[in-house]
Amino acid sequence: MRLTVTLLLLIFSVKQSSPVHPGTGTFLEDSKTNLIFEGSQVTNLTAHQGTTALLSCKIKNNFQNNPVSWIRLRDWHILSTGPSTYTKDERFSVRQATAHDWSLGIQYVNKNDEGVYSCQVSTSKGSISHFYNLKVIVPRAYILGSEEYYAQTGTAISLVCIIEDTLEPPQFVFWYHNNKIISYDTRRTKVSFDSGSRTKKTSTRLLISSALLEDGGNYTCGSANAEKGMVTVYVSDGEMRMHVRNGARLLYLSIPIFFLLLIFDFFCRSFCFKANN
Structure with a gap:
């Protein structure tokens, strides 16, 4: 009561x-x-x-x-x-x-x-x-550059993630590829880390050498309690693009030749018809 x-x-x-x-x-x-x-x-x-x-x-x-x-x-x-x-x-x-x-x-x-x-x-x-x-x-992570990243097979993929609005540098920063954590320091993957003692912003760089087609997809980075940053990576086959480009160039050159052949055939048929008559 x-x-x-x-x-x-x-x-x-x-x-x-x-x-x-x-x-x-x-x-x-x-x-x-x-x-x-x-x-x-x-x-x-x-x-x-x-x-x-x-x-x-x-x-x-x-x-x-x-x-x-x-x-x-x-x-x-x-x-x-x-x-x-x-x-x-x-x-x-x-x-x-x-x-x-x-x-x-x-x-x-x-x-x-x-x-x-x-x-x-x-x-x-x-x-x-x-x-x-x-x-x-609320700490925020973002990846430098645009939301899309383009690379060709055999070249290097370099992504830089910045984490800001933290009271203290995060102890761990993680990279993910298609929602799967990336193993650091493998034969093709290297990750560097800067706690940002001068800039008060933590940064980390993901470097993938000799990119493969399967390296394409969504990449995210972040730390505990931080909003994650994301970028979409597109990896294309350089030789395939060259073939397509060369094929388009051949097609472009073939069009006027095709019309010339049609005109030649038209005149040839006309003169040949008159000569026979």
Whole structure:
């Protein structure tokens, strides 16, 4: 019964709140209750997709042990009250390191988790909140050049993949050919890697020597939690193209000769017919 009343009061206080915008401040203190949130009114946080985002809410002077709740302002969802969570999403949890620390943890954070969160303390005199603006960075991989790559048999295929928007260089970068991982450092395949300590962009080069017809297809590259880059490679037989080109040239030269032969045959038939008459 007590928990139900607490939740109803919390919902009412949240609905009365106004929209939150980033601002400045030092320490957020409530003169009525002497509660103090450590930090400014709005804390801006950046998390890497796939990692754990930790929203640290430290409260001082909560002598009456007033309930601490986490609210997601996007949909006014009450995620937790005290140590209990009220969401089916098991990625959310309350991590109380000390009696004054009520941090919200979001495991495997993704782009949908972006937005404003509120750490709120409800008291008999009202509620006081601290806001967190969470931004999620999604690494992106792309292959230099156009979406199509053309090569002839016997030549080399060289593809360069760039991975950006990473908080730290990825430990592994993978290349795929038609959704199958490519074995590195084989007789014809070599892969080089640059962590990008100067450019802050990780790059990797795939080099395939003496291209074969079966080397054509879709090539993708990427790392964990990164959007993959893709290019389509077309490999053609150089000798076949030469034969086609030579055949077209012979056909082009044969057309006027054919017409000359028709004209010669026409005149020949005409003169021969008159001579016989």
